[in-house]
Amino acid sequence: MKRVDLIFSERELDGVLKAIDAAGAAGYSVIKHVSGRGPHGAVSDGLEFSGLGANAHVIVFCEDALLPKLRQGLQPLLNYYGGVAYVTAADPL
Amino acid sequence: MKRVDLIFSERELDGVLKAIDAAGAAGYSVIKHVSGRGPHGAVSDGLEFSGLGANAHVIVFCEDALLPKLRQGLQPLLNYYGGVAYVTAADPL
Amino acid sequence: MKRVDLIFSERELDGVLKAIDAAGAAGYSVIKHVSGRGPHGAVSDGLEFSGLGANAHVIVFCEDALLPKLRQGLQPLLNYYGGVAYVTAADPL
Amino acid sequence: MESSLILQNLLTPPVLFFFLGVAAVLVGSDLEIPAPLPKLFSLYLLLSIGFKGGLELQHSGLGGQVLPTIGAAVAMSLLVPIVSFLVLQLQFDAFNAAAIAATYGSISAVTFITAESFLETQNQPFDGFMVAALALMESPAIIVGLILVKLAAPQNRPGAQPMRWGSVLREAFLNSSVFLLVGSLVIGLLVAAYSPAGIGKMEPFSDKLFYGALTFFLLDMGIVAAQRIRELREAGAFLIAFSVLMPLFNALLGALIVWGLQLSPGNGLLFVVLCASASYIAVPAAMRMTVPEANPSLYISAALGITFPFNIILGIPLYMLLVNTILSAPG
Amino acid sequence: MESSLILQNLLTPPVLFFFLGVAAVLVGSDLEIPAPLPKLFSLYLLLSIGFKGGLELQHSGLGGQVLPTIGAAVAMSLLVPIVSFLVLQLQFDAFNAAAIAATYGSISAVTFITAESFLETQNQPFDGFMVAALALMESPAIIVGLILVKLAAPQNRPGAQPMRWGSVLREAFLNSSVFLLVGSLVIGLLVAAYSPAGIGKMEPFSDKLFYGALTFFLLDMGIVAAQRIRELREAGAFLIAFSVLMPLFNALLGALIVWGLQLSPGNGLLFVVLCASASYIAVPAAMRMTVPEANPSLYISAALGITFPFNIILGIPLYMLLVNTILSAPG
Amino acid sequence: MESSLILQNLLTPPVLFFFLGVAAVLVGSDLEIPAPLPKLFSLYLLLSIGFKGGLELQHSGLGGQVLPTIGAAVAMSLLVPIVSFLVLQLQFDAFNAAAIAATYGSISAVTFITAESFLETQNQPFDGFMVAALALMESPAIIVGLILVKLAAPQNRPGAQPMRWGSVLREAFLNSSVFLLVGSLVIGLLVAAYSPAGIGKMEPFSDKLFYGALTFFLLDMGIVAAQRIRELREAGAFLIAFSVLMPLFNALLGALIVWGLQLSPGNGLLFVVLCASASYIAVPAAMRMTVPEANPSLYISAALGITFPFNIILGIPLYMLLVNTILSAPG
Numbered sequence A, B, C: 001m002k003r004v005d006l007i008f009s010e011r012e013l014d015g016v017l018k019a020i021d022a023a024g025a026a027g028y029s030v031i032k033h034v035s036g037r038g039p040h041g042a043v044s045d046g047l048e049f050s051g052l053g054a055n056a057h058v059i060v061f062c063e064d065a066l067l068p069k070l071r072q073g074l075q076p077l078l079n080y081y082g083g084v085a086y087v088t089a090a091d092p093l
Numbered sequence D, E, F: 001m002e003s004s005l006i007l008q009n010l011l012t013p014p015v016l017f018f019f020l021g022v023a024a025v026l027v028g029s030d031l032e033i034p035a036p037l038p039k040l041f042s043l044y045l046l047l048s049i050g051f052k053g054g055l056e057l058q059h060s061g062l063g064g065q066v067l068p069t070i071g072a073a074v075a076m077s078l079l080v081p082i083v084s085f086l087v088l089q090l091q092f093d094a095f096n097a098a099a100i101a102a103t104y105g106s107i108s109a110v111t112f113i114t115a116e117s118f119l120e121t122q123n124q125p126f127d128g129f130m131v132a133a134l135a136l137m138e139s140p141a142i143i144v145g146l147i148l149v150k151l152a153a154p155q156n157r158p159g160a161q162p163m164r165w166g167s168v169l170r171e172a173f174l175n176s177s178v179f180l181l182v183g184s185l186v187i188g189l190l191v192a193a194y195s196p197a198g199i200g201k202m203e204p205f206s207d208k209l210f211y212g213a214l215t216f217f218l219l220d221m222g223i224v225a226a227q228r229i230r231e232l233r234e235a236g237a238f239l240i241a242f243s244v245l246m247p248l249f250n251a252l253l254g255a256l257i258v259w260g261l262q263l264s265p266g267n268g269l270l271f272v273v274l275c276a277s278a279s280y281i282a283v284p285a286a287m288r289m290t291v292p293e294a295n296p297s298l299y300i301s302a303a304l305g306i307t308f309p310f311n312i313i314l315g316i317p318l319y320m321l322l323v324n325t326i327l328s329a330p331g
């Protein structure tokens, strides 16, 4: 099985979760209030009050077979709005 | 070495940490306020004030040899209360 | 590519991020308010108000070639102040 | 006159901000009150209501109607979950029926507090000992629910952890909501008796701010309740009907007791509200831990998505009318 | 007298605590107000200012200068982004020019609130309907900005998601800031009309605490603004000059309207402040979603790192002088 | 009379809620005040105490007992860590001895604030300049602690980062607690002098709410302190004895100075409390960074798990008796 880690702006969270649901994933987990730095500059949680939000970190454990569908739904969002997505091998405990 | 990721309801955190200690792990890390969706439905942080809590994400870095003990202590909890547990290969930096 | 996970006291966050920048990483993500236990004892978020802070979890996705530089900058900090650092294989989605 | 009472309730700040929260979800605004800010208000409200109740209880003492009222309250918190269970069993398995029943046997502190605010705007007096009734009605239904599971559930619950009664009782009687409420009540009693200088110094915090803090908190409750509405499709028509009719039935039972004890209209409303409200704090947390076989989205959504808004918006003025009517009946 | 007005402003608690926050960053103190505490204050301020505005609007009604002022306010929020865009185009591509323009066309509620506090310490009256102007000036610039992008940006935006106007309009008119402000205003109106008993009960929360909460929040704003200053190097001299000169120009435009409408000095100052302030809440959030090609550190840093401090510290007293001067000119 | 003073202290809301927090941990309730809510209260208390101190300092000026008192306070914050170090060396290595010594040389602002509340309920006046003493006693012990490490620790600390005195001094004098306290004090001074209209407007926030906010915060402190008690086994009998006896010894030293300076009873109590209290905020944070060889659970648990509760519960009334006794001695 695989573990997919996505990190991107909280503002895009709804769209990303919809794409994950649409791909048919069995579940996901979301950590908000993530700060960071990437090609588009730094994101801090100091502006959270402004509605700008920090980043979200989404974890999806899924079958290998789901990856292409996930990629298809998520790639356009990440390309346009920024953010990273990585895949790691993972086995149930 | 291995990295174990556990995601489950915050309400079960004490029991899970006890099981990890009992297995003899050298340490663990806990991220609270994780929301998500799984076979048992969606968990949001909107009800956190009610004492229901969101999910917790626990990370354990450990020797491969510890996995059976961890599995033995954690499996019953996760089966009964819900939650996921995955193992990944990990090397010290 | 690789994924590096660092967990250590929030008090050392600035120094760690400087070391990551100095190593030339393309980005990083930071999760604060992480509690845990390690060789130096337990860290809770109950004392956060005191300025002591809890732990931070930093994730860096990077090329394999960056690892030696990261190791060089981070190892002394982690050795002196405590904390863990692990590397996992990771591929872009 | 009825409709005027309902309207008067609808147009108070707490209820209007509750509506605003609901509206935010319905129109798709991104308004939210991020955790743990709602917890701040919920802790504050419990602390303040307990403290104020303790101050007043010290003055009124345990004489008169105090003990009968409290006794009747506890009796209701044992009776309501049993009746509810019998109804719910028609539709749900023993786990879900027991969990929902426990939810309705317990109470909602925020509904109680909103009823107090309503009484204040109506200039209707009420007594501090009702807070003791509130505190004592929170826990028993949890125990009743677990006993119902024990009695009615399949003897072999697959994978079930052995039930440790120690941790069950702790969950029932020492959960943060009951603990803070009872603790603040006792502190209020002690301060009123031995340290009256502290009363005035607490007032700007625990008293003056109370109404505004309730209003702010109800904005969040509106958001949270509205988010639950979607999950109610899953719950089905039976549960939706139950979430309105059962509170009405419990209110009627409560009103009979109010009449029997000849409580004042203010205390009577509070008593009826306690009977008619359902817990979305202490009980769901306890049920999730002790009866994980039950589906939380059923009992939380019913209590929070329907019964709570119903009580806040229509229930409180309706119960006021009921109490006024029944108390004017010949004794 | 000018310098005395500036000094008087500088030495009020809100401005001094703003400086303290700035100083914390400059000297490298680890003072911070962790999320989501600033959100608590920002929600509180919007709720309170809206509610109080609604109460007063109910008393004043929509007659007299109300509608002309509000109309002029909306007109300014359409005009300012267009003028700004023309200036910004000299230096930036269409995406960045439109995003920054939208930022300056909209308003900063905290600047407005600080100006109200300034008026209170000056014993200058002002009217509740100005809050309606505040609410109505927040959104239009977002729409103008997006239209400017549509018109001026390269027809084929690589990778661009199709623009869904539904979600754009929601972002513009239902974002949490506008929604809470307008909602609280309407609630204030309703409560003043139908439930006046609620006014006094809200007062300790929404009124008495207001000044202190603003002060506390400005401590955080000082920290946040100072953290932005570093990013301004990236922005360059053109944008830095723009962030001071454009507000001054907009203030002049605003002052002409104040003179045209013969507003009172208090309302006049608030009107000018609305014109001169820039949004670092609603607009950046909307732009980040709808024009991701623009660089957020440009529009956020300009609005928050320069224009906001400038207005808080020097702008408000300067605009007061401007308004006093222009109103004493023959009509 | 002694026992009555202790009882009077025990039965005030702040101390009772502290007990309630302790009880929550002891009985296993899940009551908690999640981060960052305690930070809100801790920032608020520092801001308010500083601001109020500044207002009063402006009125009293720097004449009379002000400078001698402040000088004596600073001297104590240099002396106490040295004496403590000599005692602690009997049991601990240089790193731990120095870190614990620094903790006891510095002060606890919450203990100070609780003592002020105690004085208010006793109708004992005290002066604003004591807040300046509080602020000035926070940092010196950190520097003393580091010098002790330099002098007494093995010359080669394996893996030690080179000590950058710049960042050490910043940690000592610009940490958020000292910075906010001193900053608010200066703002209080300025506002009292130049902007008195701001005083009344801040009052509902910074003054009226103060007692309630302290009470709420002490509920959390009770939880946090009780959680530390478990770790004290690790610490051993020597440290437990030290955490009670050292404050008593420091209180005696302090009382002699109070007598020497002939301070008023109110100021005298505050002075003694400063000497007897130990830091669990600024110093542990600084020590963790600069002396990571020391075990934080030793110095935090001692200061927070024993000395703080001891001072809050028994210390303050005991020190009051001590001060009253010594001041009635012939001068």
Ligand SMILES: Nc1ncnc2c1ncn2[C@@H]1O[C@H](COP(=O)(O)O)[C@@H](O)[C@H]1O
Residues within 6 Å of the ligand: A007, A008, A009, A034, A035, A036, A037, A038, A039, A040, A041, A042, A043, A055, A081, A082, A083, A084, C025, C026, C027, C028, C029, C030, C059, C060, C061, C062
């Ligand atoms: N190489 C990286 N490693 C870890 N996190 C990253 C990396 N690059 C980007 N991120 C995260 O993704 C967020 C969005 O990145 P971007 O918008 O592409 O700059 C950043 O704020 C980081 O939190």
Ligand SMILES: Nc1ncnc2c1ncn2[C@@H]1O[C@H](COP(=O)(O)O)[C@@H](O)[C@H]1O
Residues within 6 Å of the ligand: A025, A026, A027, A028, A029, A030, A059, A060, A061, A062, B007, B008, B009, B034, B035, B036, B037, B038, B039, B040, B041, B042, B043, B055, B081, B082, B083, B084
């Ligand atoms: N496939 C998955 N990937 C990531 N997280 C998951 C997954 N399934 C479940 N979870 C997390 O585990 C929590 C508990 O799951 P459950 O109670 O089994 O539905 C969910 O709320 C999610 O946060």
Ligand SMILES: Nc1ncnc2c1ncn2[C@@H]1O[C@H](COP(=O)(O)O)[C@@H](O)[C@H]1O
Residues within 6 Å of the ligand: B025, B026, B027, B028, B029, B030, B059, B060, B061, B062, C007, C008, C009, C034, C035, C036, C037, C038, C039, C040, C041, C042, C043, C055, C081, C082, C083, C084
């Ligand atoms: N084996 C481990 N697995 C996961 N997290 C760990 C482990 N060891 C230490 N940590 C984390 O690293 C923090 C600092 O560890 P230390 O200071 O070395 O005791 C701990 O508080 C934990 O959050």
Ligand code: NA
Residues within 6 Å of the ligand: D080, D104, D105, D106, D107, D250, D274, D275, D276, D277, D278
């Ligand atoms: Na009930």
Ligand code: NA
Residues within 6 Å of the ligand: E080, E104, E105, E106, E107, E250, E274, E275, E276, E277, E278
């Ligand atoms: Na503007």
Ligand code: NA
Residues within 6 Å of the ligand: F080, F103, F104, F105, F106, F107, F250, F274, F275, F276, F277, F278
């Ligand atoms: Na001391």
